[in-house]
Amino acid sequence: MPVSFSLMMEKTRPRRRYDAPGRRAQKEQTRARIVDAAARVFLERGYVQATIPLIAAEAGVAVETVYRSTSGKAGLLEAAVQAALAGGAERAEVPVEHRPGIARVIEERDPRRQLEAYAATQPGVWSRVAPLLRVLDAAATADESLAALREAQAVQRLDGLRRLARLLDERGALRPDLSVERAADILWAVCAQANYDSLVTSRGWTHAEYRTWLAVTLAHSLLAHPG
Incomplete structure (x- = not known):
């Protein structure tokens, strides 16, 4: 055929x-x-x-x-x-550890410069995410799924700060009276959105001024030898 x-x-x-x-x-x-x-x-x-x-x-x-x-x-x-x-x-x-800013924090061997590198990430993070977190806060009071999301965001942030505190501890940089958990709590409080809002949004600090304040405050609060 x-x-x-x-x-x-x-x-x-x-x-x-x-x-x-x-x-x-x-x-x-x-x-x-x-x-x-x-x-x-x-x-x-x-x-x-x-x-x-x-x-x-x-x-x-x-x-x-x-x-x-x-x-x-x-x-x-x-x-x-x-x-x-x-x-x-x-x-x-x-993955968070592969993002350039966090990778620099992890790779830095000097504890003071490590905290300076972490402080350098914070103005950009809060300027981008804080407005959305305010939207989330406003809606979470009436929506259980959003309340769970807000809690998950807090847990994610604290886990990241624990990893930084543990890294400092493993390198012998923490003050001897500080546990990893207490160091993470200090990071949590000093680097909180409320401080960014107070100093930058309300008081008009520049990002450079805020970054310097964070680095100095963290070094004096956490390090055995702040430099």
Whole structure:
């Protein structure tokens, strides 16, 4: 039986390769755009008034695309907070220890310079994430899932500070009267959002002034030999 010309062409035509990495990258870019748009809408409207259709319109995507990208509005707020902490939605998936600022803290061997490196991360972090945390605080009083998210953020922060305190302790840098847990508590209090808001937002300190104050205060509070 003769084979048709069209069938012959179908058999000889090269098959298009399924570009899985390209599709994955496109999906990640779309999600990053949605998370960035959600952050803007949350800051402008607050949590309650920030609807999924508004976020979709801000991101320039269909409503269904937003629902496929995240686990609802609470998930969007969580993603926005994580993106702000990381310095961008595209960096939020990078392990914390591999992010440039934290990597510098871990790699620095001198304890005083290590605290200076950590202090240098704080103005940027709070300037990005504090407005979103205020949105979260306002909404968490009436939403159990958001209250749990707020608690999870606090636990995440304290875990990170414990790791820094433990690193200082392992290198013999902590004051002899300080346990790792107490050192983490001091880091928690000195580097708190409330201090950033008081000194920078309310009193008008520059980021450089705030960073210097943090480094000096932490060194004198934590180190056996503050230098």
